[in-house]
Amino acid sequence: xxxxxxxxxxxxxxxxxxxxxxxxxxxxxxxxxxxxxxxxxxxxxxxxxxxxxxxxxxxxxxxxxxxxxxxxxxxxxxxxxxxxxxxxxxxxxxxxxxxxxxxxxxxxxxxxxxxxxxxxxxxxxxxxxxxxxxxxxxxxxxxxxxxxxxxxxxxxxxxxxxxxxxxxxxxxxxxxxxxxxxxxxxxxxxxxxxxxxxxxxxxxxxxxxxxxxxxxxxxxxxxxxxxxxx
Numbered sequence: 001x002x003x004x005x006x007x008x009x010x011x012x013x014x015x016x017x018x019x020x021x022x023x024x025x026x027x028x029x030x031x032x033x034x035x036x037x038x039x040x041x042x043x044x045x046x047x048x049x050x051x052x053x054x055x056x057x058x059x060x061x062x063x064x065x066x067x068x069x070x071x072x073x074x075x076x077x078x079x080x081x082x083x084x085x086x087x088x089x090x091x092x093x094x095x096x097x098x099x100x101x102x103x104x105x106x107x108x109x110x111x112x113x114x115x116x117x118x119x120x121x122x123x124x125x126x127x128x129x130x131x132x133x134x135x136x137x138x139x140x141x142x143x144x145x146x147x148x149x150x151x152x153x154x155x156x157x158x159x160x161x162x163x164x165x166x167x168x169x170x171x172x173x174x175x176x177x178x179x180x181x182x183x184x185x186x187x188x189x190x191x192x193x194x195x196x197x198x199x200x201x202x203x204x205x206x207x208x209x210x211x212x213x214x215x216x217x218x219x220x221x222x223x224x225x226x227x228x229x230x
Contacts, residue, residue: 001070001188003181006169009199011120015213018130021221025055025083025138031065035076037150041142041159042081042088049087056082057138057222060207064141067193071185074148080159080203083138086226089125096122096162120200121162131210132224139208139222142201145186153182159203168202 028038042050056064068077097118104114115124123133134140145153156179157166164170168187171180183202190197190205196215198204206212213220 001072001185001192003184004188005172006184006187008169008172009197009215011199012211012214015210015220016217017213017219018223019219019221020130020223021059021208023057023059023138023222025225026058026061028054028056028061028064028079028082031061033065033068035068035071035146036065037076037078037146039078039080042084042092047088048091049085051085054079054082055138056141057208060139060141060222063193063195063207067189067195070189070192071145075185076146076148076150077143078146078150078152079141079143081135081142082140083225084135086125086127086133086136086224089123089133089136093118093122093125121166126224127226129224129226132222132226134206134209134211136224136226137209137220137222138225139212140204140206141195142203143186143205144203145182153185155179155182155186155202157202166201168197168199170202 028036038054040050040052040054043052100118101114104117126133142159144155144159147153156171157163168183171183186202187197195205195207196212198206198211208221210220
């Protein structure tokens with residue numbers, strides 16, 4: 001893949017619409033690809049309701065495997081999170097909302113301003129399957145690139161770092177090139193496979209979700225799957 005700059009994009013707005021495509025969730029481990037590593041972070045951290053299975057919608061999973069083949073020889077993907085139950089989304093939102101509320105105490109933020117800060121990193125839980133949080137659709141995936149030993153490449157921040165340094169294009173305007181080039185590699189492979197990136201999180205990519213709809217100008221295709229019974 002060419003080492004091309006990551007474009008600056010604004011945070012996504014409203015999706016174009018919805019044209020539901022009924023697809024099953026598939027377990028990424030079923031592909032048995034030795035270049036695919038999985039560490040379901042929320043299950044590992046003991047987040048209430050988190051699962052150890054790594055699930056994506058079928059087409060999103062197939063496109064992820066295509067992106068994997070676009071990496072240089074020896075490189076791989078490490079998956080942090082994919083489909084998540086609504087219970088997990090609620091737990092993550094509640095925790096981050098409280099953290100932002102405490103860190104901004106005394107700044108005079110309105111509830112609307114507070115929510116705007118929170119939703120840039122954690123989506124508001126939606127129990128409406130036709131207007132879901134993106135990770136509840138099975139079309140969103142959090143991941144990074146690994147070396148030939150399965151070790152995550154340095155990206156400048158860790159997963160779930162909720163600072164400006166986590167913005168995907170953060171290192172495009174800085175002299176440090178290792179983080180920039182590693183992010184470019186992930187971005188190039190994933191977007192070539194049809195995914196879109198959430199600009200505030202270098203690790204977050206979407207296919208078929210509301211965010212994907214906004215950036216591609218196409219209707220979203222995945223509704224929410226909220227139950228943990230999968």
